Amino acid sequence: MTVETAQSRALDLVPFGAAQFPSLRQLRPVLLPVATAGTVLLLWQAVCLVFRIPHVILPAPTEIAGELWRILPTLLKEAIPTTLDSVASFCLASGLGVGLAIVLTYSPLLRDTLYPNLVAFQLVPKVALAPLFVVWLGITSESRIAFSTFASFFPVVISAAVGFEGADASTLRLCRSLTATDWQSFRLVRFPFALPAIFSGMKIAMTMSVIGVIIGEFISAKAGLGFYILYASSRMETAAIFAALFVLCMIGAALYGAVALAERHVRRHYGRR
Amino acid sequence: MAHVGRAVGLPVAFAIFCVIAWEALCRFGHVSSELLPAPSAVWNVLAGNPGILMEQAVPTTIEVAVSFAVACAVGVLLAIGITFSAAIREAIYPNIVMFQVIPKIALAPLFIVWLGVGGKSIVTVGVFIAFFPMVVSTATGLVGAKPDVLQLCRSLTASEWQCFVLVRFPYAMPHIFAGMKVGVTMAMIGVIVGEFITAQAGLGYIIMFASSAGETATVLAAIVVLCGIGLVLYGLVALGELAVRRWYGGELPTSGVI
Numbered sequence: 001m002t003v004e005t006a007q008s009r010a011l012d013l014v015p016f017g018a019a020q021f022p023s024l025r026q027l028r029p030v031l032l033p034v035a036t037a038g039t040v041l042l043l044w045q046a047v048c049l050v051f052r053i054p055h056v057i058l059p060a061p062t063e064i065a066g067e068l069w070r071i072l073p074t075l076l077k078e079a080i081p082t083t084l085d086s087v088a089s090f091c092l093a094s095g096l097g098v099g100l101a102i103v104l105t106y107s108p109l110l111r112d113t114l115y116p117n118l119v120a121f122q123l124v125p126k127v128a129l130a131p132l133f134v135v136w137l138g139i140t141s142e143s144r145i146a147f148s149t150f151a152s153f154f155p156v157v158i159s160a161a162v163g164f165e166g167a168d169a170s171t172l173r174l175c176r177s178l179t180a181t182d183w184q185s186f187r188l189v190r191f192p193f194a195l196p197a198i199f200s201g202m203k204i205a206m207t208m209s210v211i212g213v214i215i216g217e218f219i220s221a222k223a224g225l226g227f228y229i230l231y232a233s234s235r236m237e238t239a240a241i242f243a244a245l246f247v248l249c250m251i252g253a254a255l256y257g258a259v260a261l262a263e264r265h266v267r268r269h270y271g272r273r
Numbered sequence: 274m275a276h277v278g279r280a281v282g283l284p285v286a287f288a289i290f291c292v293i294a295w296e297a298l299c300r301f302g303h304v305s306s307e308l309l310p311a312p313s314a315v316w317n318v319l320a321g322n323p324g325i326l327m328e329q330a331v332p333t334t335i336e337v338a339v340s341f342a343v344a345c346a347v348g349v350l351l352a353i354g355i356t357f358s359a360a361i362r363e364a365i366y367p368n369i370v371m372f373q374v375i376p377k378i379a380l381a382p383l384f385i386v387w388l389g390v391g392g393k394s395i396v397t398v399g400v401f402i403a404f405f406p407m408v409v410s411t412a413t414g415l416v417g418a419k420p421d422v423l424q425l426c427r428s429l430t431a432s433e434w435q436c437f438v439l440v441r442f443p444y445a446m447p448h449i450f451a452g453m454k455v456g457v458t459m460a461m462i463g464v465i466v467g468e469f470i471t472a473q474a475g476l477g478y479i480i481m482f483a484s485s486a487g488e489t490a491t492v493l494a495a496i497v498v499l500c501g502i503g504l505v506l507y508g509l510v511a512l513g514e515l516a517v518r519r520w521y522g523g524e525l526p527t528s529g530v531i
Binding site for chain 2: 026028029032033035036037039056057060065112113114115116119120123125126128129130131132134136207210211214215219225226229230232233236238241242244245248249252253256265
């Protein structure tokens, strides 16, 4: 370990452009995973070509890319409801979750009453309720948003409640002895302390809300990427499935990235701690 | 004692109150039973023909158990690979973390194309979804073993294998169980979604079938059974954790809930 660091230090100290260009060793954490992904794609392509695997079973990456290019307008059109529903249910789940967590923090009675029930709900397979939301709210977008909010709400409440609860007790006591109001000690101590926990809950909620919307689209929708994937699979258009999956993954990664960026921004605002 | 009574009594009382309020709403509020059947109606389905629900619960439970077991085994093995080979870690780990973020459930229809309608593709969906939290959590635990302790072992000429069995593995236990707790709920989600879109048997299939037939009481009864299965499986994992912690002398920190 120490030898390795010493070597990399030595590499960094080499003159002639070492300062301008990052060394190979520094790029390794980026290059290796990208190279692995690239190798897998190449192998996939080779296997498809050499063994003449039927397109229905496994289309080659180049075919998928071609299909993606061909149906991109359709996919983007289908992506709009999926993205909007995911974002809406994420916002609802985050707002309601943090709100309820605040209530739980300030009312011991409600905390003792509700928290164990919330944890129990966290453990049961809430996905099974998806068809009920169709019965209640129909096959509309609202029904999918409601289901998806329901699925992604619990991680936010639990993380945020744990975060608020975990604020440093001595700091809170100090605030109180300096006659800070409840609101001040919440805004200046509890909330900043809870931020990492809140964001970890929100990151789970972001993935869960996309999953919720996709499941909703599987069972009820007439539009959206989930609907498109199921439709393409019933027509055995495997390349189209992969193309739709690619777009969906991009959306999922972008939404997750947005939450991660927001976290960085907010934490910088509150200083390094 | 009063504290324990409050900690158990309040949430249970609240749950019972909700059920009574629900029953009253259905009895006196003239809610259509297709929209929201009363708890008593759900109970009638559960008590009336338990045979059908139990029969359908068998394939679902087996599928969840199999996919959870496979996900655990493959996940822990891959995590061990990640711990011992820097090349594997740097090459694969970022890709796995990337997979954590994307909505994997969308791949379910693809497994049907590959493996056909039935148990095989459902189990594969479950494994595929439960596998990633297992790897990430286990790898975090194995890599995070205290360097001082590992250095001490090495200076006492312990072999890599001894270091692994005596230090890394016990140290990773809370993380492994945290991953297993997420994994068991994930396997459940995967199997249910698989049954929604493909099955000819199982509780997910019953839920879909009954909801399209407007038999909401049956849907709720099936959900109650599913929740029961989910809680039992989660409880088994938690019990396993308790047993392992006792075995290691209770010095391990807990993994917490999910």
